[in-house]
Amino acid sequence: MNTLLSRRASVRPAALAALFAALLAALLALGAPAQAHDTLLESDPADGATLESSPEAITLTFSADVLEVSPLVRITDENGEQLAEITPSIDGPVATATLEEPLPAGTSTVQWRVVSSDGHPIEGTFEVAVEQDAAAEETTEAPAEESSPAEESAPAETAAPAEEGEQATAEAAEEESGSSMTPLLIVFGVVVVGAVVAVLLIMRRRD
Structure with missing residues (x-):
C-alpha cells in the first residue's frame, strides 16, 4: 500500500512538470510571431499617389534587411492585365524595381x-495613378520646351509625405502592439509557474 502511494506521489509532480513545460512552450510560441516578420515602412511612389508622369522605378523600404530570395514586383493595369514583372535589386532593407517601360495613364x-530577415515570405499591394501617358506628354512638351523647367519644378508627389507618414505610423503601431504582448505573456507565465509550485507544495504536505 505504501509503495502504491509513493508511486502515485512521484507520478503527480512529473505530470505537473510536463504540463508546465508545455504551457511555457506555448507562451513562447505565441510571443515569437509578434516580432518575427519584417514590415514595409514606405514605398516610392506612395500608396494612392497621383503622379503627373510615370516613375522610373518602384522603391520599397522595409523595417529590416530582406533576403535576396526570389523577390518580385508585378504591375497590372485597371483591367488586371500585366504591365510588368520585375525582379527588384536588394540593398539591405531597400528593394528597387526599375521600370523598362513607363506606366500608362490611369x-x-x-x-x-x-x-523577410526571419526567412518568411511577405507580400502586399498598393496603387499608383499616372495622369498623363508618356507619348502624350512628349507631344505636349515638344512645342513649348522653354516652359518645361517651370513644369518640372512642380513636385509630382505632393501627397506622398503625408501618406508615407500615415503608412509608417500604422505599421509602427502594429509593431508596438505586437511587442506589447510580450510583457503580458511573461506575466502569465510567471502566474502559471507560481500555480504549479503551489500545487506541488500542497501535494507534498498531504503526503
Missing part, C-alpha cells in the same frame, strides 16, 4: 513579394 496596381 491607375496601376503594384504587387510585391520578398523574403
Whole structure:
C-alpha cells in the first residue's frame, strides 16, 4: 500500500512538470510571431499617389534587411492585365524595381513579394495613378520646351509625405502592439509557474 502511494506521489509532480513545460512552450510560441516578420515602412511612389508622369522605378523600404530570395514586383493595369514583372535589386532593407517601360495613364496596381530577415515570405499591394501617358506628354512638351523647367519644378508627389507618414505610423503601431504582448505573456507565465509550485507544495504536505 505504501509503495502504491509513493508511486502515485512521484507520478503527480512529473505530470505537473510536463504540463508546465508545455504551457511555457506555448507562451513562447505565441510571443515569437509578434516580432518575427519584417514590415514595409514606405514605398516610392506612395500608396494612392497621383503622379503627373510615370516613375522610373518602384522603391520599397522595409523595417529590416530582406533576403535576396526570389523577390518580385508585378504591375497590372485597371483591367488586371500585366504591365510588368520585375525582379527588384536588394540593398539591405531597400528593394528597387526599375521600370523598362513607363506606366500608362490611369491607375496601376503594384504587387510585391520578398523574403523577410526571419526567412518568411511577405507580400502586399498598393496603387499608383499616372495622369498623363508618356507619348502624350512628349507631344505636349515638344512645342513649348522653354516652359518645361517651370513644369518640372512642380513636385509630382505632393501627397506622398503625408501618406508615407500615415503608412509608417500604422505599421509602427502594429509593431508596438505586437511587442506589447510580450510583457503580458511573461506575466502569465510567471502566474502559471507560481500555480504549479503551489500545487506541488500542497501535494507534498498531504503526503
